[in-house]
Amino acid sequence: MTRIGQFRAWLGRDVNALLLAGALLLAAWPFFQGDPYSLRLLTLSGIYALAAIGYQFVFGHAGALSLAQGTFFGLGAYAAGILSVKAGLGFELTFPAAMAAAGLLAVIVALPVLRLESHYFALATLGVGQVVLLVAVNWESVTGGANGIAGVAKVSLFGLTVERGWPLMLLVWGLAGLGAWGARHFTGGMAGPKFALMREQPMAAEACGIDIRRLRFTAFLMSALYGGAAGALQVHTVRVVSPEVLEFPIMVSLLAITVIGGRTSIAGAILGAVLLVHLPEWFRPLEKYYLMSYGAALLATILVAPWGLMGALRMARQRWLPEPALPLPAPLPLSISATQDTLEIQRLVRHFGGVRAVDGIDLTVASGEALGIVGANGSGKSTLINLIAGAEKPDAGSIHWADGRIDGMPPAAIAQAGIARTFQSLKLVDAMSVLDNVSAGDRMGVDRRSAHGKAVELLGQLGLADVAWLPCGSLPPGLRRRAELARALIAGPSLLLLDEPAAGLTGEERVSLADTLSRLNRDGMTLAVVEHDLDFLTRFASRLVCLDGGRIIADGSPELVRDDPAVIAAWLGSPPVEACDG
């Protein structure tokens, strides 16, 4: 395709044409409204856009409601302000110092705070912010107390002063653009789908070998760095630093910008920032009621566009102007690691309260074996899978894989050792395309392009190529099961654990799935499949075990196990006569 052709294709996709128009409008704006007031509003918009793009890492991508972004912003402002006034440093030093200060705080509080969930995390970050505010107000000798510090210098780079108005506005948007590019680069790569999976389906993320704590920490730290950078720009623009930069209204603004613009859309953050900085100005003539009108506009926006303005734009586009189907990326070959690793389970026990779900299981799965696990509901099959995959911790016994003991290891580490799994109840990100859902499992992948290539190869093998760009939530159960299987396969596991993969599939789909599994097994992949459907299992399994009451009651070739009277009694239903009648 020619360069122009590529550009046309880009324009036709998503809401890109609209974004380009918006960006041009934004760039042209000061030419029409070039007075210092408009330039200042645009400068402030750029500053808040930068802080909001940063906030999207932790709030949008990692899905954690942090209330500390205003604190990182304020801390950056204080660091830059103090260094400018007291040490006379220029922007080339105050700017990185502000980022470092915010980053340092993030590192310090990460340990106690990041392991908290949902609203506990929100309140803990709020508490951190309050403590920082308290310090700023009361440590008068350094921070100037509630009066703050006046006389912060204008932005000066290596002795060159950047005047307010045009130069400052361009610098701020230059840095905001740089920040946007960095964020785009980061989340447009493998981090994007991984974040989505971690946010929406944390269990599945861990099973795909994603280290959630590390990813959360990365997001939190990135947020802090962006917040600190924006704070430095703010203090050199306003030229005074006082505790107001640490107070809650800034946090509320950033939250509102992100929610109104769109939680993960960079264009949304910019749109939201421009809008929220200008909104109160438009209502100025209402005098003391202008903030009330601002609140009303905020409320109206979230009611009308609950997924953010960018979300609303995308939905409108999909509704009124459906995109032509995109061509699929070229498939890339997969690497399947045919290792000689053996899974060895010894005297494994797991109980819930008084119930022994797994009650002393000894089981060895040799390399290249295709094992079917059967048993009645509640016989311990799923628990066994969860124990192997690390989603549950055993109460006694051991699991060895390859050369090491894996019981008690976190699920992500087990996945990294080459064990992949699927779930009985599907754990996909409904709003994300099949392609990205599958790519999220590519834990070794370095960039999204190659992950997409591998995903396309798998989707072709599994008959999903036609739906690659559709969101998973829109697919029938059979296709979603296969998408989850593809996600488990993309990292090229040595051992694949499947928990009722045939549930909800039609007869035809079952046959095709069994053929796929059979082929994978021939290629050297070890399988352990929990399933009710014996016919399905016998199509590829070389060995069956039957569980009852958390113990293995039969183990052998499929024929042998199927005809075992104990198995018939325990699983196929007792008394057998009725089963025959039925």
Added chain:
Amino acid sequence: MELLQLVINGIALGAGYALVALGFVLVLNATSAVNFAQGDLVVAGGFMGVALAGLAPLPGIALLPFAMILMAAVGLIVSVLAYWPLRDRPPVSVFISTIALGIIIQNGLNGIFGAEPRVAPAMFGTGRFEFGGLALSHQSLAIMLVAALLIGGVHLLLGRTQLGRMLRATAQDSDIAAALGIPVGAMVALTFALAAALAGAAGLLLANQFFVTPADGGNFIVKAYIAVVIGGWGRIGGALAGAMLVALFETVVAAWFDYAVATGLLYAALLVILFVRPEGLFGEAAGRRA
């Protein structure tokens, strides 16, 4: 003796906070969403008392039912505006919508009443009881009594009535409740009304002793939030205990340390509690739904 006096003061203040936290946790249970306007509703209740006293110069106890009924109506509006359209969205949407609503309430009150502190009428009158060197103002006693009555009333409502059972079923699992034929929407609206009425009562009670200005809401919501987290997310008894703990920090701990240090200690304690017991001091009731 002095300690005892401070504890008494703390309990009176904590009784007020407890009403705020109770409303917060009721909405939380029914909707999994944080109503961040709860603090501004307290302030609105205070100004409701000021306005009602301007119309009819009666003691606070006579105005209380009217203030609560009017605030319940405000609560219905809150649920219709800020919760109902967002019920199928992530809870954080409601967090933002109620923040927006709080901005509207705060600045609306600032526009109507002005920024100066106002005082609401006392429940029964001014004066104080003294016994053995301890003092208890009539208003403090009134706060404790009214709060105890209201909390007891809510307890009976939830525990002993058909309506209460429906409210609790909705709070436990709205899908199952809907399947059982309970009008979930009406129950949620009613919960918002109840929460706003409690906030209004707290506002009227506290606005006599501590005055009220339009900007006070932020302080109340943060205190309620802390109380609910300390007490265990979604746990009603825990929220009440948490409110008492917060108030005792403000009275008893602040009598030994600087206010700045006492506040710092409160947040430090909060962070330690979260670190050591992430599910709150009294365990979690609402689960990880939010």
Added chain:
Amino acid sequence: MLKTVTRRVFAVLAISALPATALAEVARIPVLVPVTGFLSLEGTAQRNGAVMALEEAIAAKVSVAYEFSDTSTSPEVAVTAMERAMREEHTLAVVGPILGTQMLAMLPLAEEYQVPLVTISGTAKLTEMGNPWIFRFFPGDAVTKVAHARYVVEELGAKRPAILYQTTAYGQSGRANLVETFASLGTTPVYEEGLEVSVKDMAPVLSKAMAANPDALVLHMHSGPTALLVRQARAQGIDLPIIAGSAMHQPTTAALLEPAELKGVCAESGSSPKSGGSSAMEHFAADYRVKFGSEPDAFALAQYDATRMVLAAMAHGAMASAAMRDWLSSNSFEGLAMTYKSDGKGNMAHNAVIVCYDGKSRVPQIAKRYEGVDLAK
């Protein structure tokens, strides 16, 4: 309420709709003060005082117009408001906010725009930065806090004052001046503590302060907390003299308390319009009540005086912002509260009063006048 807003909107629209030729003749004096947030009480008084002076002038056919903008609580909003106001040509002076941090942020901008800032903010630092564009018409901390401390020591004979202040810009800078003056008078406070504005129960701080056995309570706090502390101190049977900051002179603060609770309570201030004193003052207070439906305080009066001095400068031909600065810095003006004259740094007000309540009414009486406090040094 809504009607006045609509009327103002129309007024603003009407002004902006005027043809450009007519605009050039009209002098502009934007009013940028906080009417939302925690200083909105003081800011509203400021706004009312300025608006009253300007509308009197407009009624007298002076060619002047004003636009009012809220500065809320943050420096960022204040600076934006100033840029917005400075879009208009022919701006002679800007009425600046009472909030010190906002003023500090506006100072460099005033210098770039070469426009005088006329304010009542008390923050000491404002006039210490060597900026020639600041004019302060309310006695700063260097005046009021000296009067405050001198009254406590010299008139009340206190030797063991306890200072309670607020952890805000207002509170911290006032406290510094108080301590300094006490030291120069040979007195050391026996207790000091900064309180957050949100503190509700004052019993803990009172118990700590009383443990130091003080002979006077010196407050430097905002309106609501001042009233809370006075009430709780009286309720606990503490009958020490309480000498409060200027918030206590405000009628809205006194309205929160019973007259009996106010016995032995004094306050510093620049003036006390409610206490009357002259027919001009009483006339002002009456007009103010009619116009705004509330009692005027010293902040309203000071901003009224300040704005009238700006108008007087215009009457004397200062029709450009540089001429305005020169006139303000070299002339004296007979205001209602006092005579204003710059000390060379932009401090225009040098007098303070101490008012005291008698325990029978909510109208304070002037107990002591301090004149030329900062000039004597």
